[in-house]
Structures are given as C-alpha cells and as structure tokens.
Amino acid sequence: MKIKAFDAVVLRKLQPEIEAALAALGRRHGITIRAGTARFRESTAELKLELAVIGGDGKSARREVEEFAKYHAMYGLEAGDLGRVVILDHEEHCLVGLAPNRPKYPIVMERLRDGKVVLCTEDVIEKITALRLLKPS
Template identity: 30%
Template structure:
C-alpha cells in the first residue's frame, strides 16, 4: 500500500533525523529548464505555508497565494495579503468592502464579490468595482492566469444569471 521512509543525513559526524535540518550549505540547486504546472502549484503551496508560518509568529494571518502572469518559460507572480484577522478570521479587504457598498448601484448583489462565471470557455472571478469607469466599472480576473479584465455591469449580470456556482 503506502511507503514509509526515514531520511537520515550524516553531517560532520552527527546524525540528523527527518525533523532536524542540516546546517545551510552554499550548494545551490540547479534551476529547472522550464516551470511546469505541478511545480508552480507546489511552489505556491510551499510559499503559502512559509508565509503563514511567519505571519502567525506576529499574530497575523495570510490570504491569497494566487498565481498570476504565469509564463512557464520564465516565471510567475504570486501575491499574498497579510493582515490583522477580524472576528471571523478573515482579513479586511478594501476592494470587497467597496464592492459591497457599490454593487446595488450597478445591478449586482454584495454577495457577487468573488463569484465566478464562464466567459468564452474561461473561468472569470469578480474582483472589484471602479465607479470612475462608468462604461466598464466591473473588474474581473481570469482564474487560470490572473489576467485582469474590465467589463460592463450588464455583461456581468448576464453571465452570472447563466452561471451555476
């Protein structure tokens, strides 16, 4: 069925078990030729855990960790929001608060923030309202790569009616 392994490293005459770390060395891991989706996902998980560990030592919490601008030949962007947790454990998001206030003025519900819908086969997420853009006030991002889009409220309303999330 499953395998269990124990790694034992011998470093300068001492033996280290799995839960101990060897002293840092100057040996660098060679970079991969290209990134792969599984490697990007593993990096995202590892970086999220590391960021959360550091934030928790200061009484803070972390949200995010979404990848964007993914280019498997060169790199990607990753973003985290670190903040003081509210009563429910979530972080205060100014864009969400603004969306909840403005949504009814654009024919949307406050709960539409973060909802997803399909547009030309791609999944998009609603991320903001910008009232200074009367023609395209709704900001969305394509879930697959985080690319941002500006859209008319009427278009968003139509796609949300047809979505099943």
C-alpha cells in the first residue's frame, strides 16, 4: 500500500506491520516495544512508543503497574487488587494498573477475551473492592 495521506483508517491498517517490525526489534534486544497513541496531519504522523524490559518471570514491565504500586491506596485499592477480574459490559476484565495522569479514566483494565486495554472511570473501583469481600487475596 502506497500511502498518499495519513488518517485514522490508514494508521489502523499500517499498525499491524509496525507492531510486527517492533516485535522483531524487541526480541533482538530482549525488550518489548509497544506502539501507543498516534497523532497525524495529512502528510505526517507521530507514533508514541513504549519500551519495557522483560523480567525474570518472562513478562514485560508496564508503566501502569508501577503507577499502581505507587498510588493504589489513593484510590482505595489494596496491593492484592492488582490482577482482580471483574465483569464489565458482560465481559471479564482484569485490573492491570493505574494511570493517574488521566484523571477521568485512571483505572487500566485488560479485556480477557482479546487482551485489549480499556481505560475506566473510578466507578469500577466499587466492583473491584466488592470482590475483596467475596474472595480474599
């Protein structure tokens, strides 16, 4: 595909190729590289990249997890709440971290069906903390 101008559709089509190229580079260096948000104009585009080291457990570090470790108490959460699974919109989601720099959507969940990261409002905290009463950590 020869790109003549950038728009959301073009970037969505290009994203799998970018992700594959980044994954190969990441494997070569023992890190993970994720493509983040993109901004574009007609003839230029900017793509945010997140690089993370891979720990001894084989999982890559995530900024959201680091933020959770620092700020969970501020949201009324406990350390054991990380990884808790709740039902949102009839689907299972796992709490994977916090994004306090996003005041409207600070709760970072991952939809278990497909691994899609979903940003949620603080009202999700009630569902997470209610599970503590049912299933202690």
